Amino acid sequence: MSRIFSGIQPSGELHIGNYLGAVRNWVRLQDQHECIYSIVDYHAITGTYEPEDLRRRTREMAISLLAAGLDPEKCTLFVQSMVPEHTELAWIFNTVTPLGELERQTQFKDKASRQESVMAGLLNYPVLQAADILLYRASLVPVGEDQVQHLELSREIARRWNARFGEDFFPEPQPLLTPTRRIMGLDGQAKMSKSMGNTIGILETDEAIWAKLRPAVTDPARVRRTDPGTPEVCNIYHLHRAFSDPATVEHVATQCRTAGWGCIECKQVLLESMTRELGPIRERAAELRARPELVSEVLYAGAERCRAIARETMREVKERMGLAELSEVTR
Numbered sequence: 001m002s003r004i005f006s007g008i009q010p011s012g013e014l015h016i017g018n019y020l021g022a023v024r025n026w027v028r029l030q031d032q033h034e035c036i037y038s039i040v041d042y043h044a045i046t047g048t049y050e051p052e053d054l055r056r057r058t059r060e061m062a063i064s065l066l067a068a069g070l071d072p073e074k075c076t077l078f079v080q081s082m083v084p085e086h087t088e089l090a091w092i093f094n095t096v097t098p099l100g101e102l103e104r105q106t107q108f109k110d111k112a113s114r115q116e117s118v119m120a121g122l123l124n125y126p127v128l129q130a131a132d133i134l135l136y137r138a139s140l141v142p143v144g145e146d147q148v149q150h151l152e153l154s155r156e157i158a159r160r161w162n163a164r165f166g167e168d169f170f171p172e173p174q175p176l177l178t179p180t181r182r183i184m185g186l187d188g189q190a191k192m193s194k195s196m197g198n199t200i201g202i203l204e205t206d207e208a209i210w211a212k213l214r215p216a217v218t219d220p221a222r223v224r225r226t227d228p229g230t231p232e233v234c235n236i237y238h239l240h241r242a243f244s245d246p247a248t249v250e251h252v253a254t255q256c257r258t259a260g261w262g263c264i265e266c267k268q269v270l271l272e273s274m275t276r277e278l279g280p281i282r283e284r285a286a287e288l289r290a291r292p293e294l295v296s297e298v299l300y301a302g303a304e305r306c307r308a309i310a311r312e313t314m315r316e317v318k319e320r321m322g323l324a325e326l327s328e329v330t331r
């Protein structure tokens with residue numbers, strides 16, 4: 001079995017964009033590979049934040065992931081800061097990563113252009129990402145298209161470190177492209193993202209989801225009920241493709257093209273499909289909230305398992321680099 005690593009920001013409750021774009025695939029992969037999944041809180045502190053809020057969001061993300069189907073019997077789930085070797089390896093990788101490579105990263109340029117003062121952590125974010133993956137010597141990383149450049153940098157870092165210290169010690173991780181198209185926000189303008197306020201949370205009630213779906217942007221050609229539309233340009237149609245069965249998706253396309261129904265009817269059918277999938281997830285989340293010790297146990301056991309792998313990687317890394325080991329110092 002190949003080892004897979006993937007991380008998700010502790011943004012609180014999962015929204016359907018990251019559920020469809022990543023987590024639904026993670027659930028499938030846990031049956032096929034050895035999967036290590038992390039809530040990457042060290043990555044979340046490169047911008048401004050409140051400590052209590054970060055703690056709450058981390059917890060909420062763990063509940064969402066477990067409710068969405070991550071099974072601690074089949075995969076490992078942990079919080080990144082519970083395994084300090086991530087930052088230790090990141091420092092080491094900083095010493096083999098050219099500054100120019102980091103400055104060229106599109107995500108860095110985008111984010112830096114929107115921040116008044118840019119911290120070094122934002123620039124070095126992809127180095128920590130390389131450490132996240134390579135600490136477990138993972139060979140596959142499920143990514144969306146927008147993450148491919150970062151992964152290429154992880155491969156470059158692995159090559160550089162290997163060339164200097166370790167021949168083939170670190171595998172060059174390969175991308176496993178997530179097979180769901182990018183889900184746009186309800187405004188139809190940009191990728192679904194919490195910071196844009198255009199999301200639907202996977203744990204929201206039907207009433208709350210309907211309040212968002214009802215005014216959501218559709219094909220602008222459908223001004224009147226009798227105007228035919230083009231489903232492919234409509235985000236609601238793409239959500240049907242993600243949540244509805246194939247027969248319903250076909251029906252949606254026909255009804256849209258022939259103006260057989262209005263957008264409100266189309267959205268009502270979508271809500272039914274979403275409830276079928278998200279209802280059981282909401283129930284599991286409520287059970288987990290009622291037993292918080294279960295969530296803590298899963299995260300603790302996951303971190304213990306990861307620390308054992310991480311310690312072994314760092315022992316080898318330090319030995320090859322001529323760095324001191326604790327056992328060596330105390331001998």
Ligand code: SF4
Pocket residue numbers: 218219222229230231234235236237252255256257261262263264266267
């Ligand atoms: S009928 Fe459905 S697919 Fe067509 S434009 Fe309206 S919401 Fe979109």
